[in-house]
Amino acid sequence: MMAHPADLAALSDVELHHQVAQFLYYEAHLQDVHDYDGWEALWEDDATYWVPANGQNTDPDREMSIIYDSRSRIRIRIAQLKTGRRHTQTPRSEIAHIISNIVVTEIDRVELSVRANALVYEDNLRGETVWSSRNDYRLRLVEGAFRLVRKKVGLVNNARPIFTLSFLI
Numbered sequence: 258m259m260a261h262p263a264d265l266a267a268l269s270d271v272e273l274h275h276q277v278a279q280f281l282y283y284e285a286h287l288q289d290v291h292d293y294d295g296w297e298a299l300w301e302d303d304a305t306y307w308v309p310a311n312g313q314n315t316d317p318d319r320e321m322s323i324i325y326d327s328r329s330r331i332r333i334r335i336a337q338l339k340t341g342r343r344h345t346q347t348p349r350s351e352i353a354h355i356i357s358n359i360v361v362t363e364i365d366r367v368e369l370s371v372r373a374n375a376l377v378y379e380d381n382l383r384g385e386t387v388w389s390s391r392n393d394y395r396l397r398l399v400e401g402a403f404r405l406v407r408k409k410v411g412l413v414n415n416a417r418p419i420f421t422l423s424f425l426i
Contacts, residue, residue, distance in 0.1 A: 265367065265369060285355075297332060306325075306407075307408070307409045309412075310415065351381070354377050358374040369395075
């Protein structure tokens with residue numbers, strides 16, 4: 258997808274920001290077009306995908322989460338979506354992600370932490386919904402490309418009923 262050096266420190270701040278933004282836009286695109294295989298391929302084996310149920314700073318081991326998936330659980334979730342038996346996705350939602358306010362917050366040689374905001378428009382049989390989130394990412398440079406190690410989706414409007422999780426995948 259993108260060419261990266263072996264060490265993130267070799268990139269200028271502008272180039273690093275550009276590369277990170279391109280990766281986040283690509284991940285959002287895969288979600289928008291329901292490319293579940295492509296989206297799943299972005300994750301590292303030690304990855305965690307977390308959507309807290311009640312706020313930004315909860316403890317997923319002690320409090321309920323909407324999603325708290327390991328890499329194997331991500332694989333299972335994708336396999337279930339592809340069976341065609343997820344009736345909340347018949348017909349499937351039309352989704353559009355807008356990613357903004359991308360900030361790199363921590364960098365080491367091969368990993369970095371990123372914050373970004375997202376608006377997700379979802380249109381389905383129930384109507385139109387706009388979701389807003391503050392996302393935290395941990396990205397790892399692997400063989401010249403970014404991979405997801407951790408993604409936390411902090412829904413701003415998480416007090417609303419959630420009829421389907423398709424906008425989170």
